[in-house]
């Protein structure tokens with residue numbers, strides 16, 4: 001059985017102090033939640049202190065990235081092994097902001113995914129088309145390539161640990177959400193592609209929707225059969241909104 005997940009990607013927001021306060025509020029307000037796994041993805045600098053606050057609560061700790069090399073002379077990078085050493089359980093990999101602003105190719109993303117998995121970290125692998133690609137009706141082909149060039153190169157046991165996030169670039173931070181029907185269409189397509197390679201195991205993959213997901217629209221989007229939760233940006237910076245989204249199941 002696949003699980004429902006609501007993950008908060010804080011991006012480059014909050015000081016450590018603000019982050020610890022935010023995660024403490026999130027813990028407090030999440031007490032009566034059931035039927036959904038919460039994950040928070042604070043910046044690297046906050047992982048240890050926020051991780052200490054969520055210890056034993058069932059809330060998962062995620063990084064927003066990891067290095068594509070295991071160790072060595074890569075100034076400024078943070079390795080999957082270092083993250084595993086401070087109890088990071090998930091890593092967002094292939095976010096469109098990383099693909100676009102830091103030129104992360106599918107080849108680089110595959111290296112990151114392999115290193116995350118080798119260190120016991122579950123990747124939250126992001127895919128999604130930009131506005132041009134959607135307008136030119138190329139979204140299916142773009143997503144297929146993103147999946148085939150990365151996820152298809154993992155073995156069956158590792159595949160079980162991967163979470164997919166569909167984030168249409170045109171919906172991220174724009175206030176423009178995909179309709180529930182658009183999300184379902186792509187999510188079921190993603191599952192179909194995955195099942196061609198991994199068979200029935202694809203039924204257990206959690207596929208999250210991301211892009212201007214809010215308390216007001218989460219219920220409708222999450223009601224679709226292939227939408228197993230959300231990867232939340234802006235709204236995860238407010239504990240009330242984040243929890244309201246998680247209660248939409």
Ligand code: 13P
Nearest residue numbers: 009172173211212233234
């Ligand atoms: P917003 O929810 O702010 O649109 O961001 C979505 C996102 O990029 C999550 O990774």
